Amino acid sequence: MDWEPLIVSYLFGFVLLNVLLLAMAYMTWLERRLVAFFQDRIGPNRTGPFGLLQPIADAVKLISKEDIVPANADRLVFLVAPLLSFVLAPLGALVVPFGDAVTVFGRQVNLYVIDINVAALYFLAVGSMGVYGIILGGYASGNRYSLLGALRSTAQVISYELVLGLSLVGIFILTGSLSLVDILRVQQRTLVLGGLELPNWFLLSQPLAFVLFLIAAVAETNRAPFDLPEAETELIAGYFTEYSGFRFSFYFLAEYINMIVVSLIAATLFLGGIDGPFVDGVWWLAVKAFIFLFFYVWLRATLPRFRYDQLMGLAWKVLLPLALINIGVTGLVRLWGIGAL
Amino acid sequence: MAIEVLIFYLLAGVAIAAAAGVVLARNPVHSAVSLVLSFVNVAAIYVMLRAEFLAVAQVIVYTGAIIVLVLFVLMLVQQQDLPEFHGGRPLRRAVGFLLGLVLLAEVAAAILTRSLRGAPGSWPPEAVAAVGGNIQAIGRELYSVYMLPIQATALLLLAATVGALFLARPELIEERLAVARRLFTISLAHPRGVDPLQPVAELPGPHDNERKPAGGDRVLVMARNAEEFTEQPAWGEIRR
Numbered sequence: 001m002d003w004e005p006l007i008v009s010y011l012f013g014f015v016l017l018n019v020l021l022l023a024m025a026y027m028t029w030l031e032r033r034l035v036a037f038f039q040d041r042i043g044p045n046r047t048g049p050f051g052l053l054q055p056i057a058d059a060v061k062l063i064s065k066e067d068i069v070p071a072n073a074d075r076l077v078f079l080v081a082p083l084l085s086f087v088l089a090p091l092g093a094l095v096v097p098f099g100d101a102v103t104v105f106g107r108q109v110n111l112y113v114i115d116i117n118v119a120a121l122y123f124l125a126v127g128s129m130g131v132y133g134i135i136l137g138g139y140a141s142g143n144r145y146s147l148l149g150a151l152r153s154t155a156q157v158i159s160y161e162l163v164l165g166l167s168l169v170g171i172f173i174l175t176g177s178l179s180l181v182d183i184l185r186v187q188q189r190t191l192v193l194g195g196l197e198l199p200n201w202f203l204l205s206q207p208l209a210f211v212l213f214l215i216a217a218v219a220e221t222n223r224a225p226f227d228l229p230e231a232e233t234e235l236i237a238g239y240f241t242e243y244s245g246f247r248f249s250f251y252f253l254a255e256y257i258n259m260i261v262v263s264l265i266a267a268t269l270f271l272g273g274i275d276g277p278f279v280d281g282v283w284w285l286a287v288k289a290f291i292f293l294f295f296y297v298w299l300r301a302t303l304p305r306f307r308y309d310q311l312m313g314l315a316w317k318v319l320l321p322l323a324l325i326n327i328g329v330t331g332l333v334r335l336w337g338i339g340a341l
Numbered sequence: 342m343a344i345e346v347l348i349f350y351l352l353a354g355v356a357i358a359a360a361a362g363v364v365l366a367r368n369p370v371h372s373a374v375s376l377v378l379s380f381v382n383v384a385a386i387y388v389m390l391r392a393e394f395l396a397v398a399q400v401i402v403y404t405g406a407i408i409v410l411v412l413f414v415l416m417l418v419q420q421q422d423l424p425e426f427h428g429g430r431p432l433r434r435a436v437g438f439l440l441g442l443v444l445l446a447e448v449a450a451a452i453l454t455r456s457l458r459g460a461p462g463s464w465p466p467e468a469v470a471a472v473g474g475n476i477q478a479i480g481r482e483l484y485s486v487y488m489l490p491i492q493a494t495a496l497l498l499l500a501a502t503v504g505a506l507f508l509a510r511p512e513l514i515e516e517r518l519a520v521a522r523r524l525f526t527i528s529l530a531h532p533r534g535v536d537p538l539q540p541v542a543e544l545p546g547p548h549d550n551e552r553k554p555a556g557g558d559r560v561l562v563m564a565r566n567a568e569e570f571t572e573q574p575a576w577g578e579i580r581r
Contacts, residue, residue: 117475125400128409131409132374132377139416155413158409161405176477
């Protein structure tokens with residue numbers, strides 16, 4: 001067995017996990033500041049310059065809180081569920097390519113952890129496993145509100161996962177591959193439209209799929225306006241009502257890491273990932289992912305929460321048919337060779 | 342090679358232990374969670390066999406959708422309403438035992454009659470690599486050799502979808518129109534989403550036990566201590 005690439009992959013994964021955790025911490029700060037500005041407030045600005053030390057203070061506070069297990073809880077499941085949520089959240093980022101291969105210490109190092117030929121499906125599979133943390137947490141709390149949150153989350157995630165998966169099929173048809181590295185390579189080409197030279201990003205050839213993916217991704221990560229599983233005003237925070245201290249923070253971490261991972265995947269699939277003007281590189285990926293994260297916060301600050309039946313109606317009666325139409329049209333275009341992409 | 346065998350035994354061991362947990366767990370939700378664990382380990386074994394697509398499909402379809410739906414139903418049903426899993430009637434136990442034996446014999450026969458290495462199929466690793474990978478190979482095979490079964494499956498699923506739509510469709514024309522209107526009017530924070538429809542159905546009246554006694558006020562309870570007081574049924578409380 002060849003150990004060297006394995007060890008390099010593990011090291012890269014370790015660095016990636018730490019970067020994700022740091023990004024997550026500052027995402028909470030950024031969200032609080034941005035929402036505050038949207039609402040004409042100031043936001044956290046007391047801890048350190050611009051409140052930059054606020055995430056660290058929050059982490060210390062959460063660690064030092066008491067870990068409460070309700071008497072009515074299913075103890076083992078209750079203790080494990082948040083860990084499940086947290087462990088599965090960063091796994092999706094493993095397939096994101098962060099750049100072309102670089103040479104470190106005379107060795108060729110690929111800037112991704114793994115390149116499997118089912119990368120996009122792997123991302124969906126990890127996402128579909130992630131819902132278990134929510135379901136089991138809600139069930140094990142022994143609390144009606146938590147159970148309702150878990151039930152809503154189940155129905156919501158199953159519905160929107162379908163849309164998420166189907167919105168990507170157009171890309172698969174155009175590239176003939178499910179590997180994110182291959183999809184990225186196709187996007188790094190140049191698209192010549194008349195006299196215009198455009199980047200061959202799938203945002204341009206699959207705009208409908210992009211919109212569907214964006215909507216489904218917001219629902220999949222349980223963010224406003226689709227945050228029904230944790231609707232504060234109706235369910236008192238839903239599935240994590242009974243969690244306290246560090247176990248609560250695991251759910252918190254998982255939610256934000258999910259947001260970052262989905263943003264990275266969306267940037268890679270639709271916005272050309274590391275492709276950009278001047279020099280390609282991981283900075284373009286960071287900029288694009290930041291655009292998505294800003295969009296998330298913007299949505300949360302702008303839109304009220306959907307009603308539950310509207311949420312399901314939207315998925316099954318509007319988004320799903322649109323995704324199917326998109327697949328049909330893309331397949332026909334590919335069959336007749338009009339796109340020549 | 343040795344390390345891969347070791348990993349295989351680890352995965353297989355956990356998968357079998359989890360499968361035993363499915364049968365042995367008292368709580369049906371614990372059974373479902375064990376099943377998830379077993380499925381994930383089997384998926385990992387598929388990955389070791391270089392069948393990535395099968396592994397991912399297993400995780401998405403079985404753990405991501407089917408077991409989630411099973412949990413959904415389990416959580417909706419009260420624990421005490423679930424059928425008794427353990428014990429049960431003697432006839433059922435005997436049939437279950439027999440079926441288990443038949444399955445064991447089948448699996449044992451399948452394992453014993455084949456050599457350790459199965460017959461090579463029509464897709465050796467080189468051919469899979471030549472078409473670009475696992476998924477491409479499966480796609481070619483499915484849409485050429487297995488065209489008829491694929492189309493039959495598609496037809497079956499289409500029929501099931503049409504049937505589900507037919508069952509869920511409201512009977513009356515007005516109701517259908519109302520549903521359509523509700524779909525296309527997304528009005529946030531409105532109790533029913535649409536205004537010009539029939540009034541919201543009246544809530545059912547209170548149960549007889551919940552009604553206030555005709556006398557008006559609650560019966561005065563004389564109690565010596567707190568326990569005796571709380572033992573009195575409160576107004577509206579239904580004792581089982």
